[in-house]
Amino acid sequence: MKNFLKILTLLCLVTAMSLSSAQNADAVVRLFDGKLEISGFIKETAYYKINKFDRAWDHGPADGHDSPIDYLMTSAYLETLWNIKEDPFGWNIRFFNGLRYWVEKAPLIDDQIHRRIAPWHRKRYITPRDFELDMLTECYIDIQKGPWQVKIGKQIVIWGQNDIGRVADVVNPLKLTHGVPGVDTWEEVKQGLWMIRAFYQSSLPGNLLFEFIFNPGDHKVGDYFGYTGTHWGDPYALDAAFVPGQEPGIGGFILESDRRAAPSWDFDETYAFGGRIMGTTGNFQWTLLVWNRLQDFGLANPYNIGAYSFRYVSAGILGSITGNFDFPGFDGAEDAFKYKRFTTIGGTVMTEWPWLHYTTWDLEWFYEIGCPLNTTSSGSGSSSDIDGWTRKDIFGFSIKVGDRFRLPKKINDFLRTSKKVDWTLTYFYEKVFSHEHDLVLNDRYHKQQDSVADGFSFWFKLEFLNTAFAFVHLSSYYLQTGGQMHVPSITYYFPERILNGGLRFTLGAKIYLRQAHDAIYTNYDKKDSIIIKLSYEF
């Protein structure tokens, strides 16, 4: 199946290119009388670390860098849409493909980074290794007639409307090894899943749209932590290898064990299903959803994790004595970590409030029924103390307000812009019910032993110099942990005469601030970077 898809997609592209009589007035390339549309981007991204050597992390060469370039990625994304049949009043059939490729060059030019990435991650971090997992983002056929529509194949579903955090966006797992939401596109950070997705547009009051999804077993692990030693992963020095320089450290071992324990295709075990209703009532556009699935990142099995970890620890202790770490491997990981099933219900509401400056409001909420969580009898809530598991209900919501305002004319004239400043402010909140301070929640951005996690994110955009430039700022702040992220950037849009107006240059920065008790932002601490990006969109 994978080979078939690979061949089909490549054949499509090669044939299209070789027979092309492409018009190039559009951003999209159209071939075969417009039946085949091709678009995408090519991008070069570099992160130049600002705080490269910090004594707190300095273990000499084990700091993990020969140079301040922490990330140097060439990535490409290609979308093809084949309009097989198009009839607004009859059958519409389309075939959609998304392909990505990347080369992360930082490990190739920096020996320290190269050595600090675990060997089983290194190759896959540098370039894609698996066509279906890494390169094929989406591949589905879309059939529509009248009020019915069916999409069959690998898809990325987006049910929520937030740009950064995910509240109602529950279907596809993320892969944060090479990017993050809000900065990179969804095709780059979400993992497509094979599914059947059906829609029915009713004529019921409120224009109700019914959506049903069935995933027959395609389960993919959510990569929320990045690979150890890479830009988005734990710093090597945090990873605590028993024998410095000999992989893996304990953090990397546990994360990789969890990944390897993930069940793969199994119709009886790994299916997922759910649905959504979308409607309009008055001035409100709303959705209600339900989704049943396996966790996309597993729980430590308290009955087995001890014995499993002991094999690693004992090998590590021996290695620290002999100087040679004999890694015991990942056998038994599937017993040490378990992926459990649970159900999420949720929804969204979108509206505009004329009496409040015509601001737009987005509310999203979710309720996880019996979310599986690890526990610690010590009450520490630390992931290194796990000895139990339980299920808890979790409720969360986000409220986003958006508006635009015009700067004074003098400033607009100085900036040579007529564009308003566009901004949004989001508050997000999550509470674990019946929390007994023993739950392991740090992967959900909770402070240890805290049932609540909440915070703000803020975004604004100002275009100036006749929209040749755009200044965008994105910030987030977690109230409980004190973790902060600030990402200002300026983008220059090259004029039309240069590559048909598709070239962009971005200069920005990523600044992270954390408190001592913030386990998540520990990953990003000392990762403050200047962002340099050149992209071509077509």
Place this chain on the structure above:
Amino acid sequence: MMSSKTVKKLILSTVVLTLLALPAFSAAAEIELETAYTAEELAKVRAWEKTWVGKKIDQSNIDQVAEFMPESYVGIYKNPQEWGAPPEGFWFTIVPYRRVKMSKGFLEATAKYHTQVKVDEKGYIANITEIAGRPFLEPKTGLEIMWNFELNNHGDTYNYRKFSPNINPKTRTERLADQEYWEFYFINRTELDPKPALPDERNKKEYRRGMFMTMFKPAEFLNTRMYTLRPIDQDKEDVSYLWYNQFRRIRRLSTNQRTDSIDGSDLIYDDEYLWDGQLSRNTYALKGKKELLCSRNESLKGTTRTKGQAMLNNLKFERCKLYIVEAVNKDPNYIYSKRVLYIDPETYYIMWSDIYDEKGRFWKCFGNFTRPLKSETGAMVPSIMGSCYNDFQRTHSGLSDQERLQPPKSGIKLSEKIFTISYLQKTY
């Protein structure tokens, strides 16, 4: 056999019925909409045309026809290098005035409904869902003229692709916007059944017009789509949703956005058609008439332009006596202090618009280029083929050419079901 009495009664009733029906027939056959010129005025125009038709107007002789040009545009032709002109400068040709007739369907609807128009105390047409065609044959006020503008239905459905460079003539750089539009009129229909309005079950939310747009350029907006529904109720604002393709997100667009500029252009959303919003948002004053040169019968094919050039060359302009309507927005914080609209009395398109900033200083001038377009039903429907936009405070320009990438189409088969969130999200 019928008695003579019966026969007489039959003949009498037939005559009476015929006499009663005659006005309707004669109205349909005879309704004449106003023209730009009376016969006397036209004679004078023809006399002027003897000198000027066929003449190329450029920097060397623009002063001689300056009285028929928006003042700001005379400046463009006189100082072409400031506006990115090619070595030969800017130029256009004068053509004879030609009357533009509305379609047969439009005329029939006007004949049928113009006597039924009811205006309430606010000046709104109270029975707007029951009428079509031109409501005011001899408009006396600015608001009546604007109602005539409002009920111009573009053939009931309309599809066009806008090739829109945003031009910095000083640096000769431009950025291209490329969008495709579909319009659909729920009421005031004259060409396509059902007429004059969709039945209630197909228009439960009482919309007057829907507009769907797909963007192709700038590149990051590729396949971003938007729809806007305009309510019949003049006191309600448009409802707009945007599908932002790059982030696969649906956004409810704020009404605030209507006064935001569109990408890098000199337009705000209200500037579409040179006014695109509920009539109730402005007050209108009729300031008289003025003869201006307009492009109202010609295709834009044949015009020429190089990159960085703010105006098309080889436009064909004819004299036309336009209504002058001053529109002042009721929002004291509105971006413009006023618009002065120059409206074609035959098509009720806004042909030129002078725009003033919040301090009352002249800021922008926009122009529309129109011509009759043969619709898919065979009717000739006056349609906008392109526009020019110039910001005179910042020396910045824009153009839109709706014939360049694909021919516009009027009277197409279109369903109101495209104005739904699900259609926004469909694959591409």
